[in-house]
Amino acid sequence: MxxxxxxxxxxxxxxxxxxxxxxxxxxxGYVELGTRVLIYALAAMALNFLLGxxxxxxxxxxxYFGLGGYGTAMTIKYLYPSTPLAMLVGIxxxxxxxxxxGPLIVRLRGVYFAMVTIAFGQVFYFIAFKWxxxxxxxxxxxxxxxxxxxxxxASLDILGDNKALYYLVLAVFALCVGAMAFLLRSPFGRTxxxxxxxxxxxxxxxxxxxxxxxxxxxxxxxxxxxxxxxxALLSDFIDPRAIRWDQSxxxxxxxxxxxxxxxxxxxxxAAIFLVLQDYISSHTxxxxxxxxxFFVLIVLFFPRGVLGLIKRRNGS
Amino acid sequence: xxxxxxxxxxNGLIIGAFYALMALGLSLILNLSGVxxxxxxxxxAIGGYLAYTLIPYVGFWGALLISPFLVxxxxxxxxxxxxxxxxxxxxxxxxxxxxxxxxxxxDGTRFIWGAQSLPYQIPxxxxxxxxxxxxxxxxxxxxxxxxxxxxxxxxxxxxxxxxLGLRIRAxxxxxxxxxxxxxxVRVLRNLNFGLGIYLAGLAGVLAAGxxxxxxxxxxxxxxxxxxxxxxxxxxxxxxxxxxxxLIGAASGITTVFFPSASEAVIYVIMAxxxxxxxxxxxxxxxxx
Numbered sequence: 380m381x382x383x384x385x386x387x388x389x390x391x392x393x394x395x396x397x398x399x400x401x402x403x404x405x406x407x408g409y410v411e412l413g414t415r416v417l418i419y420a421l422a423a424m425a426l427n428f429l430l431g432x433x434x435x436x437x438x439x440x441x442x443y444f445g446l447g448g449y450g451t452a453m454t455i456k457y458l459y460p461s462t463p464l465a466m467l468v469g470i471x472x473x474x475x476x477x478x479x480x481g482p483l484i485v486r487l488r489g490v491y492f493a494m495v496t497i498a499f500g501q502v503f504y505f506i507a508f509k510w511x512x513x514x515x516x517x518x519x520x521x522x523x524x525x526x527x528x529x530x531x532x533a534s535l536d537i538l539g540d541n542k543a544l545y546y547l548v549l550a551v552f553a554l555c556v557g558a559m560a561f562l563l564r565s566p567f568g569r570t571x572x573x574x575x576x577x578x579x580x581x582x583x584x585x586x587x588x589x590x591x592x593x594x595x596x597x598x599x600x601x602x603x604x605x606x607x608x609x610x611a612l613l614s615d616f617i618d619p620r621a622i623r624w625d626q627s628x629x630x631x632x633x634x635x636x637x638x639x640x641x642x643x644x645x646x647x648x649a650a651i652f653l654v655l656q657d658y659i660s661s662h663t664x665x666x667x668x669x670x671x672x673f674f675v676l677i678v679l680f681f682p683r684g685v686l687g688l689i690k691r692r693n694g695s
Numbered sequence: 696x697x698x699x700x701x702x703x704x705x706n707g708l709i710i711g712a713f714y715a716l717m718a719l720g721l722s723l724i725l726n727l728s729g730v731x732x733x734x735x736x737x738x739x740a741i742g743g744y745l746a747y748t749l750i751p752y753v754g755f756w757g758a759l760l761i762s763p764f765l766v767x768x769x770x771x772x773x774x775x776x777x778x779x780x781x782x783x784x785x786x787x788x789x790x791x792x793x794x795x796x797x798x799x800x801x802d803g804t805r806f807i808w809g810a811q812s813l814p815y816q817i818p819x820x821x822x823x824x825x826x827x828x829x830x831x832x833x834x835x836x837x838x839x840x841x842x843x844x845x846x847x848x849x850x851x852x853x854x855x856x857x858x859l860g861l862r863i864r865a866x867x868x869x870x871x872x873x874x875x876x877x878x879x880v881r882v883l884r885n886l887n888f889g890l891g892i893y894l895a896g897l898a899g900v901l902a903a904g905x906x907x908x909x910x911x912x913x914x915x916x917x918x919x920x921x922x923x924x925x926x927x928x929x930x931x932x933x934x935x936x937x938x939x940x941l942i943g944a945a946s947g948i949t950t951v952f953f954p955s956a957s958e959a960v961i962y963v964i965m966a967x968x969x970x971x972x973x974x975x976x977x978x979x980x981x982x983x
Contacts, residue, residue, distance in 0.1 A: 436787050483969045490731055490786045491929055494921050495969065501918045502962045509955060624918075628794045635791065667802035674795025678788045679780065 392643055396549060400542045410541045411613070412657060416650045417545075417552045418609045423633035423645030425602030428559055430631065431639035432568065433595040434575030436493045438627050439500030443600040445622030446473040446503060447607025449514065452617045456523035462537070463528060466608040473604025476503070478597050485593045488578075497624055507619040519618025537612075548609050555602050560642065562598065571595050603630075628674070636677050638684030647685050703947040709836055709905075710919075711943015712843040715936045716898040717916055718923035719850060720891035722935040725924070726867040727887045729786055730778060733793035735920070736913020737800030738892050742766045742899025743908050744808050747815060755818050763896035770892025774885050782884070805910040813908040839901050846897055847936060853890070854932070863887050867930065919943075922965045928978020937976060 399413045426440045450469030455462070484495050507514045514520060528535040528547070537544040562568050574581045574588055582588050611617040620626065629652065637648025655673070660666040683691065717735060724732050732738075745765050749758040773796070781789040821834040854860035862883055866873045874880045899912070906912055919942060927938030942961045949960040968975060 430787075436785075436790075438790065483966055486973055487969075490725065490729060490790075491925075493786065493790060494731060495925060495965075498918060498921050498925065498962065498965060502959070505958050505962075509958070625794075625798070628791070631787070632791060632794075635787070665802050665806060667798045668806075671795040671798030671800075671802065674791050674798070675777065678792040678795070679777070682784075682788055 420646040420649040422606035427634040429599040433571040439496030441626035442500035442503040443473040444607035447604030448611035448617040451608040451611045469608040474601045477600030481593045504622040525612040638686030641686035707947015711940040715939025718920040720894035723891040730789040734796035736917040738895040739899035739913040742896030743903030746900040766896030767889045767893035771889040774888040817904040928975025931977040934977030
């Protein structure tokens with residue numbers, strides 16, 4: 380018997396997220412950190428849709444995260460200053476790119492899939508890095524700002540009020556997470572898990588495995604590009620480091636750290652990772668060594684993640 | 696124009712030889728142990744830096760001889776302590792571990808040797824151009840090509856003519872059977888890892904003279920090495936070699952006509968190969 384009922388657990392998670400801006404400062408955090416946790420959690424949960432629930436190892440998700448971010452930033456800077464429009468463009472760009480690359484990779488498995496996704500991810504890094512007249516190159520794309528959102532009857536000032544931004548991000552997060560939960564509970568989601576558990580058997584049952592993996596890949600990249608849009612909006616800035624392979628690694632480690640087989644695992648992983656990163660990088664210049672050590676320690680001693688460990692202790 | 700084209704093809708082949716040297720090491724480890732060694736670029740950097748430190752004491756030739764062995768030794772130690780524990784588990788974990796190692800090695804080299812690019816002395820005899828019309832053919836470039844060729848030939852001699860090589864090749868096909876036949880698979884994988892890292896170290900000593908020595912020296916080489924393996928075909932070392940040279944030459948030729956696309960062409964080739972022949976040029980059917 381689990382200690383906490385699933386429904387109570389969900390309620391606790393949402394309660395914590397909704398009230399976060401009020402207690403975060405009290406325990407030494409700041410609202411922006413909470414927003415960042417939500418954004419990275421969304422990215423890591425999106426990755427986990429593919430990694431944990433379909434069993435496909437992608438190491439290139441930063442590409443679609445970055446495409447979402449660049450799409451958003453470039454729309455506001457060059458086309459039209461509207462936050463919703465910019466997000467729409469970012470999401471479409473990221474998802475379409477993933478949809479196009481999908482057919483090239485869905486037949487590959489395991490390490491091979493991982494290698495090819497890393498390599499394809501770097502394509503977008505190079506474009507962002509080299510095409511400096513448009514993307515700002517290594518310096519990134521700055522000198523633009525997220526715009527207040529006009530609902531007609533009211534306007535949400537996400538620029539000056541960081542709590543408003545937090546709640547906007549939370550709303551998007553809730554929508555996306557709800558959609559993912561819905562998909563995973565649907566027959567489609569169950570099929571994905573069947574593929575994860577035994578691909579050959581799924582194939583013999585007549586499931587078009589490659590097509591399902593392609594769909595899972597595109598859905599996963601869709602949500603990760605949503606996270607990318609929010610990421611660009613949060614800092615009013617995006618640079619090629621958002622696309623680089625180490626960012627993909629961060630998403631994976633968040634999912635693993637929290638627990639790949641748990642729905643909320645990546646959220647826990649993102650929170651632990653970002654709080655630690657925030658703390659370490661303000662105390663030492665050698666934060667890279669610590670992040671690296673962190674990776675090694677998690678793999679060696681914590682491969683099931685926080686929630687995986689709790690689950691096992693409860694014997695379920 | 697012809698000279699320019701020739702220059703860029705030669706240049707591309709030299710870079711391609713580096714890709715191949717690195718990719719062969721990666722491939723060896725991947726084939727036998729199923730581990731993608733993300734820290735390979737880090738080992739390359741260590742090779743370059745150790746050579747830099749050794750040159751004042753033993754000269755360039757001594758460093759060229761000693762440094763790769765030291766790197767291989769570090770690799771063997773890391774395999775024993777860390778990577779060995781992950782064999783047989785989801786490849787996700789070995790990827791994450793070598794990811795972390797890559798971070799630690801990059802930061803470690805920065806901590807020890809500093810972030811600035813270090814001056815790297817190559818022997819004067821090698822630095823001079825061989826002829827005025829073919830000005831780009833400095834002795835160092837020819838020397839690098841010759842050395843990479845020697846290393847590759849050496850590797851294939853080891854694989855095809857020695858007992859260790861026989862076991863590595865057999866283990867690539869069926870490790871379990873090799874183990875049942877009485878080969879100590881732990882030692883085999885350990886030595887194989889060392890061999891792969893030796894190649895990275897050697898590439899590091901050579902590349903430092905051409906690319907300049909800095910902690911991120913491996914970064915520009917690791918991705919093309921991955922692509923060499925993908926293009927050449929997983930599981931095939933000759934394929935990896937061909938893949939490296941092919942993308943090197945292709946990027947050299949592209950430099951002449953569209954300089955800004957010289958990186959992109961590598962990825963275009965990869966995409967084309969994946970569409971036409973997903974297992975890679977010389978890869979075996981159904982291996983992955």
